[in-house]
Amino acid sequence: MGPGPSDVSPRVLNAMARSTIGHLDPAFVSLMDETKALLQYAFQTANSLTLPVSAPGSAGMEACFVNLVEPGDKVIICSNGVFGKRMHENVIRCGGEAIIIESSWGEQTDADELEATLKGHPEVKAVAMVHAETSTGVRNDIEKLCHIAKQHNCLTIVDAVTSLGGIELYVDEWQIDAVYAGSQKCLSCIPGISPVSFSEHAVAAIRKRKYPVQSWFLDMNLIMGYWGEGKRAYHHTAPVNSIYALHESLLILTEEGLENAWTRHTRLHNKLVSGLEGLGLSMLVKAEARLPQLNTVCVLDGVDEAKVRTTLLNEFNLEVGAGLGDLAGKVWRIGLMGHGCSDRNVDYCLAALKTVLK
Amino acid sequence: MGPGPSDVSPRVLNAMARSTIGHLDPAFVSLMDETKALLQYAFQTANSLTLPVSAPGSAGMEACFVNLVEPGDKVIICSNGVFGKRMHENVIRCGGEAIIIESSWGEQTDADELEATLKGHPEVKAVAMVHAETSTGVRNDIEKLCHIAKQHNCLTIVDAVTSLGGIELYVDEWQIDAVYAGSQKCLSCIPGISPVSFSEHAVAAIRKRKYPVQSWFLDMNLIMGYWGEGKRAYHHTAPVNSIYALHESLLILTEEGLENAWTRHTRLHNKLVSGLEGLGLSMLVKAEARLPQLNTVCVLDGVDEAKVRTTLLNEFNLEVGAGLGDLAGKVWRIGLMGHGCSDRNVDYCLAALKTVLK
Structure with a gap:
């Protein structure tokens, strides 16, 4: 009953212990397709680019930032805990410029402050926020924050590491452009894999980048070739057994509703x-x-x-x-x-x- | 019997299915210490910075490059297959300048060509090479290549993804400064985790960097705080079950010798x-x-x-x-x-x- 990894369901542990098969095996490709559909349900999204990053939630976060933030881009970070600070670190390391809306630890981000900050900075490209701040126990009102950000034509980036499967989250309805989650929180899956989803706006932004994505491993232009439709191109060896586990945890969520x-x-x-x-x-x-x-x-x-x-x-x-x-x-x-x-x-x-x- | 993931031992699958415990649980910290010692044996190294990166071999590769290559650094890549090309991509994305020694696919890198290239480029910081080129089946003579690189005071970076546990590899004796391996090849562990090791020279180079490491997730300055000696500082949630699996696969290797x-x-x-x-x-x-x-x-x-x-x-x-x-x-x-x-x-x-x- 800590902040995660949470207690993993025996069903998930058993699923994970199935024999490892090849990451291009047709049986595994079917499982990938099912996992994608299950993730779309969990995220409440029709986004085609919905998949698990082959690494923990921190890499899911990095996948969102390195793909969407280019050198010189301005990003507003709604920060009220450890994971807001981590987002800030990510923006800096992408060569972006972060504008921080800092709230006290234990308080929510103030929507009026976001509105005022956006009015003062019409050049901002994206607004990033944490849905469930695991360091403080605060739920930020991301529905409202995303609504404001979209009125100012910004991309929205949401940390849903601890929220997915535990509280209301509607990726499409709330107009979230990039979202990353954890496996080891409310999904009760093993740690080490991070579901992400990107909207069409986000995909368009990734496709028209001026600079290459600084991470080869997390470059969505390449990962789309493995997780996308049609023939699968080898990018890296998928963590096959972790995907068995994720698939099972999503089945459990779907069965419960x-x-x-x-x-x-x-x-x-x-x-x-x-x-x-x-x-x-x-x-x-x-x-x-x-x-x-x-x-x-x-x-x-x-x-x-x-x-x-x-x-x-x-x-x-x-x-x-x-x-x-x-x-x-x-x-x-x-x-x-x-x-x-x-x-x-x-x-x-x-x-x-x-x-x-x- | 493909190029990997290889057939995973039932012992490893069973170990992986043990209950997930916290990544800061004292029992897990003991397992981390044992895993580190087992990895030091497998790599034949006394390097203190020896640990598994929480992601596949491609991220292990990226961990070596993003930590050691800064913008403007020159790196020689001995390339004779897919993974040499991937190293090249990594150097570019770090803002480094790559000098490629290209050999035909199916041939080894020519040691004389490395010697001549180094003589022509005394400013080179590092030489990177693939020990076991999985795309061609070629074993490069990295003992000789590292020896030449060290005579020219370069750091050496070695891809041992497919070599670890399968062919002779002596990290300390051969003066390898940074090495990354795969779990899913000759260790017969599940895919998704990548053993790495850095020499004291490499650690010194990481500590005196001018620019921050571009990846927060792979920044060894931060990861050392979790995998190092003494009190463990949370960096990211370790893939607990994958580490159970790696630990078991290394035990099997140690039992066989x-x-x-x-x-x-x-x-x-x-x-x-x-x-x-x-x-x-x-x-x-x-x-x-x-x-x-x-x-x-x-x-x-x-x-x-x-x-x-x-x-x-x-x-x-x-x-x-x-x-x-x-x-x-x-x-x-x-x-x-x-x-x-x-x-x-x-x-x-x-x-x-x-x-x-x-």
Whole structure:
């Protein structure tokens, strides 16, 4: 019950242990097509360029930035946690110029501030934002932020690492041009593979670049040749077994139904928060901005937060996350993600915390 | 028996299916330390910066280039196949200047030509070469090439994707400064993770860079904080299950012994070649430059090479690789890698080919 990797479903572990076949084997190509369709459902998109990047979420992030940001491009970053800062690093390393809208850790990005910033910078090419900030437990209102960005004709780049499968996300309806997600959060798949999706606007921007994409490995112009329609051209050897695992995790999500999964996360979040408050604990984030899948709990004065985590891990076999960056030592992060988001886990976590904090 | 991914050992598949634990869990950190020590043995190196990159071999290649090549740096590429060309792409995308020593596909790089090129270009920073060229089946004499490069004070970068675990490779003795390998070739591990190792010279070059590494995901300055000594700093979520798999595949290699594994590959290669010649087939590469783990067989005139591969796959459940690039349609590539390099497989392959070619 940490911030991820989340508990992986036994079905996913079994799927992953199937025999490895070739990355150009016709049976594998069929599985790729199915995986793509399942990802389109999970993202709620018809985007043809929807696929898993063969590396963790941080590489999914980098895939979006290196393909869309060219030297000299201006990008607004809505930053209110670790992953906003990481986006900033990406823009710098692409030779772009970042304009940062910084909000306090634990607060949402202010839509009015984005509007004002865009008015002052009509030359901005893209606006980047984090849907579910795993470092703080804040849900940013990306529907509103994307709407504003599109009114100013900007591309929108969204970090959905922790949101995919856990909370409402409508890539097409919300006009998201590039989105990357994690496998190891609400999909309860193994870590190491990152679903991404690019809109037609994004694909057009990638195709008319002035400079080559600085990463050969993440160059979507080349990856399209392997994941696209028709004959598959070898680019790199796909992580075959990780794709078996992703495929199975997406099947599980589809069987439950996306809306049902979102509802389950919300219901168990409410149960967890109510239990935590019963133990005298309080949440960092105000109720309307909380992520159900990542619960940031304030450490009580005088409590040794690291010792609590170690005791939970060693005596209860229960992982809870530490605070990152500005929040180090101040909060615990309790994940309720995918397969691990269950009544049983909430009950167990509350009982364990009650014992340890006594 | 294609060019990889090779047949994965059941032990590796089982190890990979263990429950996913956190990437900062003390039990996982111990496994990381063991994996590092096992990799040092496989590479025959004492390099402290030895670890698996969380992505396929192409990202391992990119990790070496983006960390060592800065804008304006000159790099000699010894190119005689697909992977030499890919190195060239990497140098360009790093803003470096590549000087290509091009040899025919199927031939080795000429050491005298490297010597002469270095004499004409004293400003060169690094020399890059492919140990086992998977596209042609050629073994380059990298011991000799590295020796020459070091005499001219260059850094040496080696592609060992298909060589690690299959043929002699002595990273320290041969003075290799940066090396990347594949998991899915002679280690018979699943694809998607790439062992790399950097010498002290390479680490010094990375630390004194003028420009930041263009990839955040592959920046060794940051990755050292997670894979180095002491407290582990979160960089990205490690592909936990893939590391279980790599660890198991390296244990298998260690149990057999590196020298024994090399001997086995050579013995079965000789058996395969002799059988192929008995069927009237000939090898593309001259005997002294052949890779035991990747056998490039010339297609006989009048034979439909694609049909042979399809029949082998569909009727014999046997994968054999097609030619790439300049060799497309002209050769088959038969892999004898790791777990798949066995008497049983050689016998089966020869019997199947005999039937299909009749």
